[in-house]
Amino acid sequence: MQTDLPEEVLREYSEKHKKPESVNFAYGTAGFRTLGERLDSVMFRMGVLAGLRSKALGGKTIGVMVTASHNPEADNGVKLVDPMGEMLEQSWESYATYLANAETTDEFITNVQAVIYRGGISISQPANVVYARDTRPSGAALVAALEDGLKAIGVEGGGWNAGVTTTPVLHYLVRTTNTKGTPEDYGEPSEEGYYSKLAAALKALLSGKPSPPPLIVDCANGVGALSVAAFSKHVEGVFQFQPTNTDLQTPGLLNFKAGADFVKTSQSIPPALQGKLSAGQRAASFDGDADRLMYFYLDDQTSQFRMLDGDKIAALVAGHLVELVNAAGLAGRIELGVVQTAYANGSSTKFLEKRLPVKCVPTGVKHLHHAAEAFGIGVYFEANGHGTVVFSKETLALLNSHQPSTPEQTKATEDLIQLTKLINSAVGDALSDLLLVEVVLASKGYTATQWNSSYSDLPNRLVKVLVPDRSLYKTTDAERKLTEPVGLQEKIDALVAQYEAGRSFVRASGTEDAVRVYAEAGTREAADELAFKVAGLVYDEAGGDPAKRPKEFI
Incomplete structure (x- = not known):
C-alpha cells in the first residue's frame, strides 16, 4: 500500500x-x-x-x-x-x-x-x-x-x-458494486446481472398481456447491437427484436446516417430502413453508446414519417405513472414531477403542465437528474431521447411497505415495484427505456399512432453553427435567453416576434465548438425559416465570412 x-x-x-x-x-x-x-x-x-x-x-x-x-x-x-x-x-x-x-x-x-x-x-x-x-x-x-x-x-x-459495453451498463456496474449487500442493493454487479434484472421485470410486467409485435431497432452500428443480441437471449418467447444497423466491422459506419441523433436532427428514417417499414409499424433507434432512444413510424394514412422523441416518451411514461400511483391508492403520498430543458417542444410542456408539476433546467443530464431527485418519482427525458425515471428512497420504502386494500391497488402497486426494477434509474438507458415504453404501450393497448395523438408537436428545427469560441455565448433562464454576446438576444427576440407561435433560443454546444439554434413556429416552413435566420445572426456575430455564409442562413 x-x-x-x-x-x-x-x-x-x-x-x-x-x-x-x-x-x-x-x-x-x-x-x-x-x-x-x-x-x-x-x-x-x-x-x-x-x-x-x-x-x-x-x-x-x-x-x-x-x-x-x-x-x-x-x-x-x-x-x-x-x-x-x-x-x-x-x-x-x-x-x-x-x-x-x-x-x-x-x-x-x-x-x-x-x-x-x-x-x-x-x-x-x-x-x-x-x-x-x-x-x-x-x-x-x-x-x-x-x-x-x-x-x-x-x-x-x-x-x-x-x-x-454500453454506457448504461457501466453506470449500472458502478451502482451495483457500491450498493451490494446494503439496503440499497441495486442488483448483481455484472453485465449478465443487468440483463437478468431487466428481463425478470419485463416478464412480470407483460404477464397476461398480448406479446408486443417484433420491434425494429436501429443500433447505430454501435455497441447497442451487442447489447440487443445479449439481452434477446433472456426474453425469447416474450419479446422479439429485429435489429438493424449492426455492422461493427466496416470503418466509418458508427452513427453515420443511423441512430437516435440522426433521426432527431434529420427528422427522417435511417436510410438502411427505407422501404422496410410498414405503415403504422413502430421502430426505435439507439445512439452509439446506447443511452439515447428515439421512436418513429410511418403514418398509416399518409405514410409520412412521424417521430416520437424524448418529449413524447416523457408524456407517455409520466401519464402511466400518474395512473398507477392513483390506482395503487397512493395519490397525495407520492409527488410526481417532470423535468425538461429548453429543447422540450412547447406543446409537450403545455400537455404535461395540465397533469403534474413541470420544471425547466439547463441542458445536461446532471441538471435534469438532480432536479428529478427532488420528486418522489421524477421523470426526465431530453428531447434528444436521453432520460430516465428516478425514485426517491422514501418512495421505494413506501411501495415496499404499502398494504393495498383492493385487487386493483395490489396490481398497481406490484406494477410500480416492477417498474423500479425495469428502469435504470442511474442514467438514461436506451434498452431499459425501450422496454419501459413497450410495457406502457402494451398496458394501454396503444399503437404508435394512438401514442402520438396525445398532443401535436409544434414544428421545430435545430441548426448547428460552427464558431471559433463557444465560451463567448452565455445564457440565463435555464439557457432560454442569451446574456452574451450583448445585443444578440434582442435581435433574436425581434425575429421571433414575426412568427406565429414562434420561439427560439441559442446555446453553446457542450461537446464541440459550435452554437446550437433551436426554433419553433406554427408551420414547418416558418420553423425552418426562423431557425436559419437566427443561425444567420449567430454566424454574423461570430465573424463568419459573408462570402461563405450558408445559403440557408439568408
Missing part, C-alpha cells in the same frame, strides 16, 4: 502520455469529447483522477466510460461516474479540466498534489475503479492510456476492465 504520492511513477507515465501543444480541454456536459487522436494524455490523467476520486470517497468504486456517444466515429471521449451511477460531482469537473490542461509533467505533478490537498485525500486509501469503452477504433489505445493512469495512482488491481 502506498503512503506517499508515487511521484516518480506518475512522472514516468506522464512523459509517455504528453499533452498535445495548443489544445485546450474542457470537461463539459458529457465529459471530455474531441477527436480520438487528441485524447491520449487526457485518458492517462483521468485514470489518475478516477483513482483520486475513489480515495476521496473512502474507496468507493468510481466508473470511467470511454465513449463519444452520438458523435462521429473519429471522435472519442471520457467521463467519470460517481458511486451511485450518477455523473461526476460538479466541483470535481474543474479538477478534471485542471489536470487535463497541465502543459508539462512538472505542472501535472503539481496539479495532482493540489487536488490531493484541496480534496483532503489520503493517498494511502485504497482506490477502486471500473471502466469500459464503446466500439470506436480509437478505444483500445485510449483504454491502455487510462490503465496507465490507474496503475500510476495505485488503483486496486489496476482497475476492473468491463470491456466493450
Whole structure:
C-alpha cells in the first residue's frame, strides 16, 4: 500500500502520455469529447483522477466510460461516474479540466498534489475503479492510456476492465458494486446481472398481456447491437427484436446516417430502413453508446414519417405513472414531477403542465437528474431521447411497505415495484427505456399512432453553427435567453416576434465548438425559416465570412 504520492511513477507515465501543444480541454456536459487522436494524455490523467476520486470517497468504486456517444466515429471521449451511477460531482469537473490542461509533467505533478490537498485525500486509501469503452477504433489505445493512469495512482488491481459495453451498463456496474449487500442493493454487479434484472421485470410486467409485435431497432452500428443480441437471449418467447444497423466491422459506419441523433436532427428514417417499414409499424433507434432512444413510424394514412422523441416518451411514461400511483391508492403520498430543458417542444410542456408539476433546467443530464431527485418519482427525458425515471428512497420504502386494500391497488402497486426494477434509474438507458415504453404501450393497448395523438408537436428545427469560441455565448433562464454576446438576444427576440407561435433560443454546444439554434413556429416552413435566420445572426456575430455564409442562413 502506498503512503506517499508515487511521484516518480506518475512522472514516468506522464512523459509517455504528453499533452498535445495548443489544445485546450474542457470537461463539459458529457465529459471530455474531441477527436480520438487528441485524447491520449487526457485518458492517462483521468485514470489518475478516477483513482483520486475513489480515495476521496473512502474507496468507493468510481466508473470511467470511454465513449463519444452520438458523435462521429473519429471522435472519442471520457467521463467519470460517481458511486451511485450518477455523473461526476460538479466541483470535481474543474479538477478534471485542471489536470487535463497541465502543459508539462512538472505542472501535472503539481496539479495532482493540489487536488490531493484541496480534496483532503489520503493517498494511502485504497482506490477502486471500473471502466469500459464503446466500439470506436480509437478505444483500445485510449483504454491502455487510462490503465496507465490507474496503475500510476495505485488503483486496486489496476482497475476492473468491463470491456466493450454500453454506457448504461457501466453506470449500472458502478451502482451495483457500491450498493451490494446494503439496503440499497441495486442488483448483481455484472453485465449478465443487468440483463437478468431487466428481463425478470419485463416478464412480470407483460404477464397476461398480448406479446408486443417484433420491434425494429436501429443500433447505430454501435455497441447497442451487442447489447440487443445479449439481452434477446433472456426474453425469447416474450419479446422479439429485429435489429438493424449492426455492422461493427466496416470503418466509418458508427452513427453515420443511423441512430437516435440522426433521426432527431434529420427528422427522417435511417436510410438502411427505407422501404422496410410498414405503415403504422413502430421502430426505435439507439445512439452509439446506447443511452439515447428515439421512436418513429410511418403514418398509416399518409405514410409520412412521424417521430416520437424524448418529449413524447416523457408524456407517455409520466401519464402511466400518474395512473398507477392513483390506482395503487397512493395519490397525495407520492409527488410526481417532470423535468425538461429548453429543447422540450412547447406543446409537450403545455400537455404535461395540465397533469403534474413541470420544471425547466439547463441542458445536461446532471441538471435534469438532480432536479428529478427532488420528486418522489421524477421523470426526465431530453428531447434528444436521453432520460430516465428516478425514485426517491422514501418512495421505494413506501411501495415496499404499502398494504393495498383492493385487487386493483395490489396490481398497481406490484406494477410500480416492477417498474423500479425495469428502469435504470442511474442514467438514461436506451434498452431499459425501450422496454419501459413497450410495457406502457402494451398496458394501454396503444399503437404508435394512438401514442402520438396525445398532443401535436409544434414544428421545430435545430441548426448547428460552427464558431471559433463557444465560451463567448452565455445564457440565463435555464439557457432560454442569451446574456452574451450583448445585443444578440434582442435581435433574436425581434425575429421571433414575426412568427406565429414562434420561439427560439441559442446555446453553446457542450461537446464541440459550435452554437446550437433551436426554433419553433406554427408551420414547418416558418420553423425552418426562423431557425436559419437566427443561425444567420449567430454566424454574423461570430465573424463568419459573408462570402461563405450558408445559403440557408439568408
